[in-house]
Amino acid sequence: MNGELPKGWVWTSLGEIALKLRSGGTPLKKMNEYYENGTIPFVKIEDITSSHKFLYKAATYITKEGLDNSSSWIVPENSLLYSMYASYGMPIINKIEVATNQAIIAFIPPKGLIELDYIYYYLLSIRQSLKSKIRGTTQENLNAKIVSNIQIPLPPLAEQQRIVSKIEELFTNLDKGVESINSVKYKLKIYRQAILKYAMEGKLTEKWREKNKNKIESASILLEKIKEKSINKNLKLMPIDLSTLSEIPNNWEWVRLGTVMDMTSGKAFKKIEYSNGGLKLLQITNVSFGRIKWDNIEYLPFDYGLLNENLLLKAGDILMALNRPILNGELKIGMVKEKDLPSILYQRVGRFDLFYKEIKDYIYFYCHSPFFINKLKNSLQGVDQPFINKPRLLEITVPLPPLEEQNIIVERIEQLFSLADYIEETVNSKLEQSKTLRQSILKKAFEGKLVPQDPNDxxxxxxLEKIKKQRLNKEKIVQEKLV
Structure with a gap:
């Protein structure tokens, strides 16, 4: 790690250049007097991960009594906080006095000798390499010793300041580009929602419908075919009040989901039953926005499929998260593909069991539309963890077009979405380039290649000698106070 540095630079460690480097602690949570009416911001990992470069507030506050009865301490403003557990390796500069828990270590810089932003950007630059290094050991988190020993290429103070200034100039330009890209992504989201809205109102196929008005079989005939295959013949659904619904074409029908489908929720298999391979267990974490993802995979033995045949999944199955199904206006729903198999359904994931498979693609797109998402949102129960149950889901209304028109709708949505997908791939590529460029800027900065050196620095x-002297003076003052 200790590569060749420009003249005037030295390799040092975080501990060597800190006036103080210490983690915090947590007051006993059962002691109300340690927290109630607290005025001291108490920083935890989530406060760091939810902020950017600077920290101005905390979600939790503690009292002076809580501070005095724990290993927490007051970290002065304009110090650097560094996460050691969970999302470890995240630096942030606190702009207010705070206390922290034991998952955070505070770096107090020597006065007038270190550019704190330089340390911030350096720690940010090594985060991924540090995580890779830790993963290659038995160590799960950072600790004070590891943090203290982090090696830092230290330039003269004036050059530290020039480097920070250049980094921020370049990052500001990058931020403007990212802002434009994110604006495009937002517009694409609005574009897709507009397409789905027009489609479900019948406007996307208005000209086609007029041209083929004498050839189209009414949705009422399709509805009869669906009812013939229904397994919910005895299900009592509420009558539909058309006055509360938007207008649809004359040959469409308003129906409730329970008329066209049933819903199966998975089983709560126990962790002790998991295996190293076999059937993929499709859990709620595997259902994302418009896709099935396998970032985290658990398995069950293949013979569980014989015992739970009704929970085995097939390509084309529509799955929806039943807990917290909506996040930021988007629905956690996906369609199973061949690459997702073999897999089996876990609890709190709902499978749409359509009585008439030919309407599958139309129903899937309808579930992405603002109409369905709003109806689902109004049907959720619970506050802290909103969820949808089967009876409420099956009561949601659906505009049902004739089957032939459904096929045209699906085809046109896919055509229009493919254009949006292409644009989104391009902007996502630009975002990745931006991330790579940031790392490249930081790499050059800490190799001494971003700004020219000044021999007069x-x-x-x-x-380092000045820092050492300042630290010794501080320790001497502390010792004198204790005498």
């Missing part, structure tokens, strides 16, 4: 070796 005071060498970093002298800087």
């Amino acid at each position: 005071e060498p970093a070796e002298i800087l």
Whole structure:
């Protein structure tokens, strides 16, 4: 790691350049007087991950009594907080006095000798390599010793300041580009929602319908075919009040989901039953926005499929998260593909069991539309963890077009979406390039290649001596106070 550095730079460690480097602690949670009416911001990992470069507030506050009865301490403003557990390796500069828990270590810089932003950007630059290094050991988190020993290329103070200035200039330009890209992504989201809205109102096929008005079989005939195959013949659904619904073409029908489908929820298999291979267990975490993802995979032995045949999944199955199904206006729903098999359904994931398979693609697109998402949102129960149950789901209304028109609708949505998908791939590629460019800027900065060196700058070796002297003076003052 200790590569060749420009003249005037030195390799040092975080511990060597800190006036103080110490983690915090947590007051006993059962003691209300440690938290109630607290005025001291108490920083935890989630406060760091939910902020950017600077921290101005905390979600939790503690009292002076809580502080005095724990290993937490007051970290002065303009220090650097560094996460050691969970989302470890995240730096942030606190702009207010805070206390922290034991998952965070605070770096107090020596006065006037270190550009704190330089340390911030350096720690940010090594985060991924640090995580890779930790994963290759038995160590699960960072600790004070590891953090103290982090090696840092230290330039003269004036050069630290020039480097920070250049990094921020370049990052500001990148941020403007990212802002434009995110604007495009937002517009694509609005575009897709508009297409789905027009489709479900019959406007996307208005000209086609007029041209083929004498050839189209009414949706009422399709509905009869669906009812013949229904397994919900005894299901009592509420009558539909057409006055509360939007207008649809004359040959369409308003129906409830329970008329065209049933819903199967998975089983709560126990962890002790999991295996190293076999059937993929499709859990709620595997259902994303418009796709099935396998970032985390658990397995069950193949013979569980024989015991739970009704829970085995097939290509084309529509799956929806039943807990927290909507996030930021988007629905956690996906369609199973061949590459997702063999897999079996876990609890709190709902499978749409359509009585008439030919309407599958139309129903899937309808579920992505603002109409369905709004109806689902109004049907959710619970506050902290909103969920949908089967009876409420099956009561949601659906505009049902004739089958031939459904096929045309699906075809046109796919055509229009393919254009949006192409544009989104392009902008996502630009975002990745932006991330790569940021890392490249940081890499050059800490190799001494981002700004020119000035031979008149005071060498970093002298800087280290000054830091050491300031730390010793501080320790001497502390010792004198204890006497």
